[in-house]
Amino acid sequence: MEIRKLDVKDAQVYYDLRIEALKDSPDAFATRLEDAIKRPVDITAKNLALKHAVTFGAFKDGNLLGNVTLVRNTAPKLDHRATVVAVYVTPRARGNGLASRLMKELLHYASNWQGLERIDLMVASENLPAIALYEQMDFEKYGTEIKAMKTPEKYIDENLMVKFL
Numbered sequence: 486m487e488i489r490k491l492d493v494k495d496a497q498v499y500y501d502l503r504i505e506a507l508k509d510s511p512d513a514f515a516t517r518l519e520d521a522i523k524r525p526v527d528i529t530a531k532n533l534a535l536k537h538a539v540t541f542g543a544f545k546d547g548n549l550l551g552n553v554t555l556v557r558n559t560a561p562k563l564d565h566r567a568t569v570v571a572v573y574v575t576p577r578a579r580g581n582g583l584a585s586r587l588m589k590e591l592l593h594y595a596s597n598w599q600g601l602e603r604i605d606l607m608v609a610s611e612n613l614p615a616i617a618l619y620e621q622m623d624f625e626k627y628g629t630e631i632k633a634m635k636t637p638e639k640y641i642d643e644n645l646m647v648k649f650l
Contacts, residue, residue, distance in 0.1 A: 486545050486583070488543045488544075489542065493533050499533065499552060502551075503552075504518070504521060505575060506571075507521050509573075510573070512611075512612075513612060514571070537557040538554060538555065538556040539594060540571070541553050541587055543574070545578070550574060550577075551574035551575060551578060553569065553571065553588060553590075554571040555568070555594070557601065566604075567598070567601055569591065569604060584615075588619075592604070596650050602649060603648070603649055604624075604647065604648045606619060608643060608646065609641050610643060624646040626644050626646050630643045
């Protein structure tokens with residue numbers, strides 16, 4: 486298994502995994518599948534090139550099996566903060582610690598990012614495996630955003646979690 490930072494050359498495989506994630510776990514993400522499908526791959530490439538964001542991917546035999554993104558706030562009073570987004574591991578690769586390895590790589594990178602002091606994330610309150618992972622990584626819950634997301638069928642609450650570096 487190779488875990489590395491993604492770049493613009495990885496845009497298509499990352500886009501494909503993102504579409505899979507939205508099909509597999511639609512309640513875990515704010516982005517809707519129908520919106521992601523309309524977004525051109527070159528937008529994904531531009532996002533992978535951003536200086537204030539980093540995405541790590543886990544590859545096995547050339548296949549992207551999981552990813553995690555860290556987006557740093559660029560506002561001067563908030564640039565000590567970053568947010569974890571778009572965490573996903575394909576179902577066939579779950580259960581072997583891959584999400585943990587991805588998060589550890591992200592946290593190692595974050596700890597060396599000049600001036601970064603705080604990492605935030607939001608996770609669906611019903612996503613118990615993800616919550617357990619984040620708690621294992623020393624994230625602490627500090628609140629719940631009630632009805633954070635709305636689907637045609639239901640509302641989804643999200644836990645607000647933080648880790649100080």
